Amino acid sequence: MxxxxxxxxxxxxxxxxxxxxxxxxxxxxxxxxxxxxxxxxxxxxxxxxxxxxxxxxxxxxxxxxxxxxxxxxxxxxxxxxxxxxxxxxxxxxxxxxxxLQEDISALDDVVISGAGKIEYVERNPSSSLRLQQELNKIPQNIQVISADVIEDQQSISMMENITRNVSGATMIEHWGNFARINMRGFRIPPFRNGQNVLSPWGPLAEDMALVERIEVVKGPSAFMLSSGEPGGLYNVVTKKPTGVSHGEVGLMTGSYNTLRATLDLEGKLTDDNKLQYRFVGAGTTQEAHRAFEEQNRYTLAPSVKYLIDDKTSVTAQYTYQYYKTRLIGSAYVFAPSEYASLDRDFTLSDPKLGPAIMKEHYGLVNFEHKLDDNWKVNAQLAYLNYNHSGSSLWLNSQFGVKENGDLIRRIGIWDAEEEKKLGQVFVNGKARTGGISHIILGGLDFGKNEYIADWSQAIDIDTEENPFNIYNPQPLTVAPVFDRSIPLTQRAGGFLSSDYLAYYFQDELGFFNDDLRLTLAGRYTEMRTNSYGSTSSDNVFTPRVAASYSILDKLSAYAMYDQSFLPTQGASEDGNAFDPVTAEDVEGGLKYEFGNGKWNVAAGYFNITKDKILVPGENPNFSVQVDSDITSRGFEFDLRGEVLRGLGVVLNYAFTNVEDKNGNKIVGFSKHITNGWFNYQFQERQLRGFGVSLGYQYLADRSTWAWGADGETDLPDYFRMDGALSWENNRFRVALNLNNILNEYLYSGANYGSYIYWQSEPGRNFRLSLNYKF
CATH class of the missing domain: 2.60.40.1120 (Carboxypeptidase-like, regulatory domain)
Known part of the structure; x- marks a missing residue:
């Protein structure tokens, strides 16, 4: 089938x-x-x-x-x-x-490059990021992962090392269906086309066939949101009609029986080019380096755009993603005391367990109208419906893992439904008052999210008399059966919801011919949350002040102060509601464009402080709120672009340290992270079209996310090397990517005291792709 x-x-x-x-x-x-x-x-x-x-x-x-x-x-x-x-x-x-005339100015941006071109640099943010300024002049560290980078690295989904292209970003483990990305020590929320799609266990990671670019914004980012962790956000910009007729079909094969096909078509539906269309499709079947982890994934994304006149347009997009795998959580491996003490392909799963099926429907309607040459209004509505049916694996924590390798596997039902309704209206404009220029952004965001799940049913599939032994695994005799006879809405054991309405205004004032730019902004958010019956109601104002100065034509220095807040549910023993957790970010840095905009560098220092966390009180049934003074501080460096003719580079480094006021390490970061990706396109006529790539990832002093590890892990340093060979012309592109060239045993995990767990990555593996453009 x-x-x-x-x-x-x-x-x-x-x-x-x-x-x-x-x-x-x-x-x-x-x-x-x-x-x-x-x-x-x-x-x-x-x-x-x-x-x-x-x-x-x-x-x-x-x-x-x-x-x-x-x-x-x-x-x-x-x-x-x-x-x-x-x-x-x-x-x-x-x-x-x-x-051509001499004395070049800045190069124009290109979303999709031609053969032999390297487009690792995007000079402007997408319209969904709302900002009207060049990235080099925005007083914040914003990195854009371009379509060329995604293509060169042959990434299939957000689950695959996308983070390597941005300083300090890392994926902290996974359950197989969504990407948990941390930056500056905190989980950052996923956005899609400028709207927050974060959910408790999602959203479903995007197929890269859908993705035009990924914008990673560091810091609280009040111009996009204020409610959430202060590390930043990433915004996935999906492919939509551009008004030009073209098409591309791709085939991929590779290790673990990978077979993938993609299709990207766009053009016009009317002779006057007012009605445009685009269709993106992808299908993937794939196994893993562990047994019993077959995956099937299909994605369909049609979209249309109608140009009402030269000032007004409406764009509508629908996306359907289907994902089927065996057992969520099967990547986890448990052992008594030593990491990597089992083969890399070892699994606790069994062919009788599973499957898990996820379906996502996503719709977006965008309206854009130019009031005049300086002002425009943008409004969009989005709807997301996510359905999850399956089960997940963990171990019986009370039994633990014995020295002889005995453990008891525990399988829990995981059926869930989620519904998101999102909207935003914002106005961009430019004006002058005397000698001062203004770049103005104002608008409102609103959203409603409901997530229900049945986690109430759990079964030990092993017993104390007949445990599972990691050194002598035996097949499962009887598969667990869960009761799904009544609707999910009646048996759901978990209910989470949130709704918010936020107003935002920002004015960037330009002085001295706009060499000095001062940003004054604020967001007022009304937010209501409900988590397992514990509610929170917060009305919070978060200010933002920033400055950017053009020291030279292409050299800018910036400084920023920004705030965020995180809602807290429940109340104290006295019945008083908890205050939201607040965070403040102070940062500054330099940005410089080289080679007439072909490559750029950004370097900066940040200091984030969080306060008022919840801890257990003397009465075990109630929490108390205390000042925590969690501090995240560090240095970040990003370089990307064509540094020499034909040589494209993505190079970054981040030093991050997250600790409480007593100097205790907080989970969720690596102190040192550096990544590099180097792609050379041969310029000699005889070799024109050939390219070679080499990349690495290195993480040192790692502290992964683990709720029971108290921030202490004894993970070794992580080093991975990848490479690629390619050839292309105006029509064809052939690429061979080799991942984990050194065949290292790579993993993340944590020490729980009485036992440890880890997730392993594949050994040396390859992908071979063929793309045809027409």
């Missing part, structure tokens, strides 16, 4: 390729300097498409096999101003000669 579904998807992909592929359409010409001298190796591409090339020794270029449509040609070369054409209507052969 799985093979049949995948075969159908492949058939659709290749049928679409046959329908859309056309011959004979082309744009060609010659690129020269202002004196008529030919320019070789100049970058030539069609904006927002997959078409791209470079000029030869005579300055000639040619883009062939184009689809009928309208295009914008862009030509760039270091030392010259970037040329951007008017819209070109292509229904045959078009000839366009370009003469």
């Amino acid at each position: 799985q093979t049949k579904k995948l075969t159908t998807l492949l058939a659709i992909a290749f049928l679409s390729f046959s329908m859309f592929s056309q011959q004979g359409n082309s744009i060609s010409g010659k690129v020269t300097d202002q004196n008529g001298k030919p320019l070789s190796n100049a970058n030539v591409y069609l904006k927002n498409t997959n078409y791209g090339t470079s000029t030869n020794e005579e300055g000639a270029y040619s883009l062939t096999n184009l689809i009928n449509g309208n295009y914008v040609l862009v030509v760039s070369e270091m030392g010259y101003k970037t040329f951007t054409s008017q819209q070109l209507e292509v229904s045959g052969a078009v000839n366009l000669n370009v003469r």
Whole structure:
């Protein structure tokens, strides 16, 4: 059945390729300097498409096999101003000669690069991040993981080392369905298209086929939210219509019987190009380095955009994600005292356990209207429905793990439903009062989330008389059976809900020809939460003050003060509601663009303090609120872009230390994290199109997330090396990625005193992909 579904998807992909592929359409010409001298190796591409090339020794270029449509040609070369054409209507052969002027300014952004181009740098945030300023001038550390980086590393989902591309970010273990990402010692919430989709056990990790870029914002980030942990957030920007007709089909195979197909089509539905469409689809079947962990995943994401006029547009997107695996939590391994004391592929699972099935429906409607050249309004509504049916594995904690390896596996039901309703309206504008400029952002956010789950049923599948032995595992004789005879809403043992309404206003004031930029902002949030019957009601104002100064044309220094709050449920023994946990962030740093915007560097220091945490009181039935003074401080460095012609680099380092006022370490971080990814595209004509990549990840002094480990872990340092070989032209791309080249036994885990647990990563493995663009 799985093979049949995948075969159908492949058939659709290749049928679409046959329908859309056309011959004979082309744009060609010659690129020269202002004196008529030919320019070789100049970058030539069609904006927002997959078409791209470079000029030869005579300055000639040619883009062939184009689809009928309208295009914008862009030509760039270091030392010259970037040329951007008017819209070109292509229904045959078009000839366009370009003469570049010296004294180049900043390069334009490109979302999808052409063959041989390296686009690791994004100079502006997406519109869903609401900000109207260049990233280099925003007084905060914001890193963007571009489409090229995702493609080069052949990531399949958010569960796979996406964090390596941002300083200090790390994925803290998993249950198999969602990515728990920590930064600066705290879990950061996931956003999708500018809206918070965080849930207690989710959301379902996005398939990378959906993703245009990922924006990682560090610090409390009051312009997006104020309620939550103060480490930051990551915003997944999904693919939507761009107005240009193109398509791409991809196939992938690899270790653990990986088979994957992807499809990305977009174009126009009307001759006037006012009604545009895009369709993204992906299907993956995959096993793991452990037995009994087969995965099947399918994703469908159609979207349309309607241009009402040149100032107004409406975009609608629907996403369906289906994910089926064997048993949630099967990645955990328990042992008496020594990490990695069992084979890397050891499992506590069994073929009789499972499956777990997750389904997600996500809908988004966005309305954008330009009031004039300086002001625009944006409104969007989103709906997310998530359904989870399955079970999860842990061990009987009272029995623990005996020295001889005996333990009792405990399987618990995990059926859950979640519903999110999200909305936002915001206005962006620019104005002047005398010699002071203003970049203004104002609006409101609202949301309602309900999560119900049945965790009430749990079964020990082993007994004290017949335990499971990790050194001599035996197959399970009888699978556990849970009672699902009544609806989930009637048997749910867990109910969590929240609703909020927040108002936000920000003014960035520019002085001295905008070299000095002062940001004044504040957010007022009304939030109500309910967790297992314990409620909280908070009305909180969180201010934000920041400054950025352009020391040189491309060198900026910034400083920021920001706040966040975290709701707390319940009440004290006296019946008084608890105050929300508050956090303050003070940070500052430098940002610099090199090579006319081709690569940049950001470095900064941060200091975050949290207070008022809940601890057990003298009466065990009640908690008390005390000043905690948890402090997270550190230094971060990020470099990304094309540092030399053909050499793309992502390089970062973070020092983080999180501790309480007594100097005790708090779980959830590694003190030292550094990552690197280096991709070289050969520039010699004989090797044009070939590329080689090499990357590493290194974590030292690790303290993972573990509720029972009291911040103390004895994990070894972590070092992983990956690499890739690739070849591409305007149509084809072939890539071979080799992960964990050194075949290290890599894992995360924690010491619970009487036993330890860990999760292992795969050994050396590969992925081979073929993509065709049309």
